[in-house]
Amino acid sequence: MSVLIFIDHSDGAVKKASLEAISYGAKIAEQLGLTAEGALLGNLNEDIASLGKYGVKKIYHVADVALDHPDPQVFTEVIAQIAEKSGAKLIVFSNNLHGKAIAPRVSARLKAGLVAGAVALPDTSNGFIVKKNVFSGKAFAFISINTDIKIISLNPNAYPVAVTEGAAAEVVPFTAAVGEPRIKVTAVNKVTGEIPLGEAEIVVSGGRGLKGPENWNILEDLAAALGAATACSRPVADADWRPHHEHVGQTGLAIAPNLYIAIGISGAIQHLAGVNRSKVIAVINKDPEAPFFKAADYGIVGDAFEIVPKLTEAVKALKG
Amino acid sequence: MKILVCISKTPDTTAKIAFTDNNTKFAENGVQWIINPYDEWYALVRAIELKEKDPGTVIHLVTVGEADTEPIIRKALALGGDEAIRVNASGADSFFIASQIAEIARQGGYDLIFTGKETIDYNSAAVGGMIAELLQLPYISLAVKFDLEGSTVTATREIEGGEEIVQASLPLVVSCQKGMAEQRIPNMKGIMSARTKPLKVVEPVAVDPLTTIAGFETPPPKAGIKMIPADNPAELIRLLHEEAKLI
Numbered sequence: 001m002s003v004l005i006f007i008d009h010s011d012g013a014v015k016k017a018s019l020e021a022i023s024y025g026a027k028i029a030e031q032l033g034l035t036a037e038g039a040l041l042g043n044l045n046e047d048i049a050s051l052g053k054y055g056v057k058k059i060y061h062v063a064d065v066a067l068d069h070p071d072p073q074v075f076t077e078v079i080a081q082i083a084e085k086s087g088a089k090l091i092v093f094s095n096n097l098h099g100k101a102i103a104p105r106v107s108a109r110l111k112a113g114l115v116a117g118a119v120a121l122p123d124t125s126n127g128f129i130v131k132k133n134v135f136s137g138k139a140f141a142f143i144s145i146n147t148d149i150k151i152i153s154l155n156p157n158a159y160p161v162a163v164t165e166g167a168a169a170e171v172v173p174f175t176a177a178v179g180e181p182r183i184k185v186t187a188v189n190k191v192t193g194e195i196p197l198g199e200a201e202i203v204v205s206g207g208r209g210l211k212g213p214e215n216w217n218i219l220e221d222l223a224a225a226l227g228a229a230t231a232c233s234r235p236v237a238d239a240d241w242r243p244h245h246e247h248v249g250q251t252g253l254a255i256a257p258n259l260y261i262a263i264g265i266s267g268a269i270q271h272l273a274g275v276n277r278s279k280v281i282a283v284i285n286k287d288p289e290a291p292f293f294k295a296a297d298y299g300i301v302g303d304a305f306e307i308v309p310k311l312t313e314a315v316k317a318l319k320g
Numbered sequence: 321m322k323i324l325v326c327i328s329k330t331p332d333t334t335a336k337i338a339f340t341d342n343n344t345k346f347a348e349n350g351v352q353w354i355i356n357p358y359d360e361w362y363a364l365v366r367a368i369e370l371k372e373k374d375p376g377t378v379i380h381l382v383t384v385g386e387a388d389t390e391p392i393i394r395k396a397l398a399l400g401g402d403e404a405i406r407v408n409a410s411g412a413d414s415f416f417i418a419s420q421i422a423e424i425a426r427q428g429g430y431d432l433i434f435t436g437k438e439t440i441d442y443n444s445a446a447v448g449g450m451i452a453e454l455l456q457l458p459y460i461s462l463a464v465k466f467d468l469e470g471s472t473v474t475a476t477r478e479i480e481g482g483e484e485i486v487q488a489s490l491p492l493v494v495s496c497q498k499g500m501a502e503q504r505i506p507n508m509k510g511i512m513s514a515r516t517k518p519l520k521v522v523e524p525v526a527v528d529p530l531t532t533i534a535g536f537e538t539p540p541p542k543a544g545i546k547m548i549p550a551d552n553p554a555e556l557i558r559l560l561h562e563e564a565k566l567i
């Protein structure tokens with residue numbers, strides 16, 4: 001019997017969020033005395049067996065390149081077949097965009113209870129209870145999964161990637177009989193070289209206080225110096241100063257980086273809902289009464305246009 | 321063309337989140353309820369736009385909820401939509417909700433089912449995918465654009481670090497997010513006509529939920545803020561490096 005982990009990748013590399021899911025799944029397997037196994041659909045540019053160092057013992061690999069664009073319906077079919085072969089008691093996904101598209105389908109297919117957005121290891125001392133993020137970051141819920149097979153989608157940045165002593169994983173080629181995807185991908189527009197916001201450990205974010213898109217260079221310079229992703233408040237995305245996928249908050253993306261630096265953002269409750277799971281929050285705002293200071297760990301009251309370039313200089317000096 | 325739009329009720333975005341009964345129940349006292357923003361701004365408004373383009377379109381709304389969801393569904397009808405169906409059950413389990421909606425969809429023979437990206441209370445983003453699997457339909461998740469030419473769908477969906485343009489044929493299920501449409505305010509005519517639009521109440525089909533809520537927790541408050549003088553911003557970087565050890 002196994003904990004089966006869905007190994008998600010793009011451009012030939014396993015995503016960081018998926019490495020977190022592998023580490024998490026391997027830990028649960030150890031807790032429950034099950035084997036950690038992986039399901040890899042499509043191909044990697046790296047050695048698959050080496051994923052064993054994250055604790056996964058065996059990887060079912062479906063090499064069919066048509067699987068490089070994950071079609072949720074086709075993937076569900078394949079994962080259901082692998083789950084059966086592997087004797088999966090628990091299936092782990094990352095709660096990233098692919099996970100959100102696929103895990104619910106697998107749940108409905110296998111009648112396996114799903115907790116989407118898990119933030120901690122399950123409590124198996126009395127049943128099977130998973131802590132998840134609810135009310136857009138304002139609270140947590142403990143969800144009991146009542147079915148024999150269980151599914152967890154782990155939030156990105158909620159569990160650290162852990163490298164174990166583990167030997168190389170056994171790679172088992174798997175052929176799955178699947179239909180043609182009924183959704184045809186006709187084009188892909190990807191911003192390459194950018195750190196995906198959902199996975200970023202440091203995020204530098206700007207609000208209306210920056211006055212206009214032409215001023216974003218000061219924020220981008222700081223982000224570049226820190227190796228951070230950039231984000232923004234909703235009015236900034238609504239005004240098309242920044243792309244929509246940078247909008248964080250209750251109605252945008254919810255993120256949980258280690259460090260969130262908010263510049264010229266007032267800290268409205270709907271904004272906080274998307275960022276208050278950040279481990280540390282630093283706020284730069286010229287208004288000492290800005291509500292964001294109440295949710296922050298570090299604060300500077302002052303003009304962003306003066307302060308941010310100095311922060312960038314200090315980071316550069318630090319990093320040599 | 322028949323469209324089914326899934327509508328859920330959530331606490332207002334400014335609502336205070338607290339729990340009662342030994343942290344097992346959401347404290348509803350004084351909470352304002354709204355249509356889940358993703359369902360209202362994106363799923364419903366896009367459906368209305370499709371109807372404006374092709375007046376032969378019929379829009380039905382469905383909600384799984386108890387009688388107290390009716391004000392929400394009337395508000396949705398005021399924005400647009402021809403009739404509503406309420407499945408009379410409280411549902412906290414995504415699979416239970418999806419099973420109810422799939423049953424309504426089977427009976428109604430819809431060409432298109434729209435859900436929101438996620439509910440802003442349970443944040444599962446799960447119901448749409450489950451409906452699609454139960455009905456064995458294709459599922460476009462997290463769509464930011466959706467267009468229809470005859471029965472051919474062209475949509476844009478969000479993927480990690482970018483977007484994909486996809487093509488598919490009706491029928492299918494789509495979860496909708498920002499970009500699909502713009503928020504609208506209901507007008508007087510809409511509000512008046514919503515009062516007389518049919519709101520059918522049906523009893524749920526028997527389905528065992530796969531999960532149950534065991535309890536809630538609110539995060540501990542922040543320990544307190546450390547202020548850094550504006551004339552020495554480098555101090556912030558030093559603290560983040562030496563104290564917080566984050567850079």
Ligand SMILES: Cc1cc2nc3c(=O)[nH]c(=O)nc-3n(C[C@H](O)[C@H](O)[C@H](O)COP(=O)(O)OP(=O)(O)OC[C@H]3O[C@@H](n4cnc5c(N)ncnc54)[C@H](O)[C@@H]3O)c2cc1C
Binds near residue numbers: 207250
């Ligand atoms: C249903 C609903 C959902 C919403 N969802 C979201 C969401 O998901 N995300 C989101 O962000 N918002 C959301 N909002 C909007 C939210 O309520 C706020 O209006 C929004 O977050 C404010 O954005 P802001 O902080 O950039 O702008 P403002 O509130 O205008 O704040 C600008 C800040 O910049 C400061 N400032 C000005 N000049 C300078 C300077 N030179 N240097 C330093 N600081 C300066 C000001 O003191 C002020 O605090 C939602 C609202 C509703 C009603």
Ligand SMILES: Nc1ncnc2c1ncn2[C@@H]1O[C@H](COP(=O)(O)O)[C@@H](O)[C@H]1O
Binds near residue numbers: 383384417444447448
């Ligand atoms: N009780 C409900 N009744 C009708 N639709 C719902 C209900 N709950 C969720 N949905 C729909 O499913 C979407 C995703 O919800 P969730 O999976 O709970 O995040 C929502 O945006 C709604 O469109």
